[in-house]
Amino acid sequence: MRPSFASRRDDVMQSYIMSLIEVARRPGMISFATGLPDRRLFDPAGIEAAAEKVLESGEAADALQYGATAGYMPLREKIADRCNRVMGMSVTAEDVFITNGSQECFDHLGKLFLDRGDGIAVENPGYLGALQSFSVYAPEFMPVDMEQGGPDMSQLETVFAKAPKLFYCIPNHQNPSGTSYSEDARRAVAELADRGSTLVVEDDAYGELGYHGRVGRTIASMTGNAVLTGSVSKIISPGMRVGWMVVPEWMREAVSTSLEAACLHAGSFVQRVLDAFLEDHDLDAYLRPIRAEYARKCRLFTDLLADGMPDTMSWTVPDGGMFVLLRSPEGTDADPVFRTCMERGLVVMPGKPFHIRGGANTVRLNFATASDEEIEKGMGILCKVCREIF
Ligand SMILES: Cc1ncc(COP(=O)(O)O)c(C=O)c1O
Known part of the structure; x- marks a missing residue:
């Protein structure tokens, strides 16, 4: 017989983070999920x-x-x-x-x-x-x-x-x-x-x-x-x-x-x-090109969102960091966006697990990890999926 886990084991929340990192690593997959920094900026x-x-x-x-x-x-x-x-x-x-x-x-x-x-x-x-x-x-x-x-x-x-x-x-x-x-x-x-x-x-x-x-x-x-x-x-x-x-x-x-x-x-x-x-x-000199590069990618990403998303979708525009939170209309469920994008080669992160209440209509997007080419291709998939669903 196996020993039983402590009851604490059942208290631990599920997090999709590490499992999505694995999915995003599959050949050919584009990732807007996870919180990985841009590997091209490592030294x-x-x-x-x-x-x-x-x-x-x-x-x-x-x-x-x-x-x-x-x-x-x-x-x-x-x-x-x-x-x-x-x-x-x-x-x-x-x-x-x-x-x-x-x-x-x-x-x-x-x-x-x-x-x-x-x-x-x-x-x-x-x-x-x-x-x-x-x-x-x-x-x-x-x-x-x-x-x-x-x-x-x-x-x-x-x-x-x-x-x-x-x-x-x-x-x-x-x-x-x-x-x-x-x-x-x-x-x-x-x-x-x-x-x-x-x-x-x-x-x-x-x-x-x-x-x-x-x-x-x-x-x-x-x-x-x-x-x-x-x-x-x-x-x-x-x-x-x-x-x-x-x-x-x-x-x-x-x-x-x-x-x-x-x-x-x-x-x-x-x-x-x-x-x-x-x-x-x-450190400040070291950070300067990194900050500039994330700012550039953020602009590329949010410009593509503005060009391709249906009017029903909204999103945050950050002044730093790596994330945009995308929202479908209040009361809708954004989970089909996650699933359909995955079928078409793009991993995004459902926003609901980041919420203690609500949030079913959100998707978290990371614009830092992907290359420009991947951003353009991935955004083509994402915007099309959102236009089909919302
Ligand atoms: C807001 C926030 N805090 C903390 C962490 C943990 O980072 P690390 O343990 O790599 O310092 C992360 C990782 O994504 C994060 O997004």
């Missing part, structure tokens, strides 16, 4: 040079050895410095904890704060991968609908009045909608966090991908009741799996213990390679 030569530097330095053995739980100090210092210089925060390297991608942060934060049934306020729609991660702890998800410039404020106030443990949000270039919070929305969230006992989890995964530079102040710069999560996945490499969280001082010890218990520490070697890469590159 393998730069990473190779950084790795060589690490291995040829007198500290090669340290790079291959176990490291400190919180991460490689020079890298933590660089992250703290950027938080202070560019994001208006006031932190030290001791507040920065390196993780295996920022995805791992959500698991630690769930583990540290969420007992079964505890409230967590989330954007509706919000990032499916984080919802899945928090779902392990069987919290009560409290959805707050997203509007053009951030969350619906009256809903947010009502939800904060119930004192959720966490509010998970993506103020910059949100996944899946691509929208960003207005200054007023950021300030309002910070004020609500200051007034109550809710910890804001500010996910900055796309923060460096504003097409004209960073937008808005971080919420973590306005309240002490916030954790900022960050990552190099969308700007340097997701395969390196380097992310971080920047936490208030009172959380340091708890986070350290949680990290140690889970994995001892994130990979020492890759942290040092990243540190050497950042040593050799001015």
Whole structure:
């Protein structure tokens, strides 16, 4: 007889993310699904040079050895410095904890704060991968609908009045909608966090991908009741799996213990390679062509949407990041779009799983992964399917 799984196993939400990555890899498939950055923007030569530097330095053995739980100090210092210089925060390297991608942060934060049934306020729609991660702890998800410039404020106030443990949000270039919070929305969230006992989890995964530079102040710069999560996945490499969280001082010890218990520490070697890469590159100069390229692809993508979609469809137009959220008319179901596109060689991502409520009429589109040629071909399929269905 097989041993039975813990009951927790049944609490974990399904996420289509990794399975769609597999489908998108099939030969001939075009993908507007997943959150993969444009592989043409990776810098393998730069990473190779950084790795060589690490291995040829007198500290090669340290790079291959176990490291400190919180991460490689020079890298933590660089992250703290950027938080202070560019994001208006006031932190030290001791507040920065390196993780295996920022995805791992959500698991630690769930583990540290969420007992079964505890409230967590989330954007509706919000990032499916984080919802899945928090779902392990069987919290009560409290959805707050997203509007053009951030969350619906009256809903947010009502939800904060119930004192959720966490509010998970993506103020910059949100996944899946691509929208960003207005200054007023950021300030309002910070004020609500200051007034109550809710910890804001500010996910900055796309923060460096504003097409004209960073937008808005971080919420973590306005309240002490916030954790900022960050990552190099969308700007340097997701395969390196380097992310971080920047936490208030009172959380340091708890986070350290949680990290140690889970994995001892994130990979020492890759942290040092990243540190050497950042040593050799001015990050703003490095980001300039990447931001410009995503801006160009976004324009190409949204121009094609404007040319080919029926009047019944609408979509978001982002000022950063990788996503457009497509909507069919209210009350309709966009699932046939997903299925029909798949039959015709295009993978898109249904928008419903990103929602705690509603969202059946949405499709998430990533314009970063595909080449121009694929975008044009894929958009031909998508627009035709939408014209046939709506
Ligand atoms: C909004 C958001 N946050 C976090 C992540 C996790 O990224 P990583 O673990 O690669 O840092 C993703 C990945 O797609 C994302 O879209």
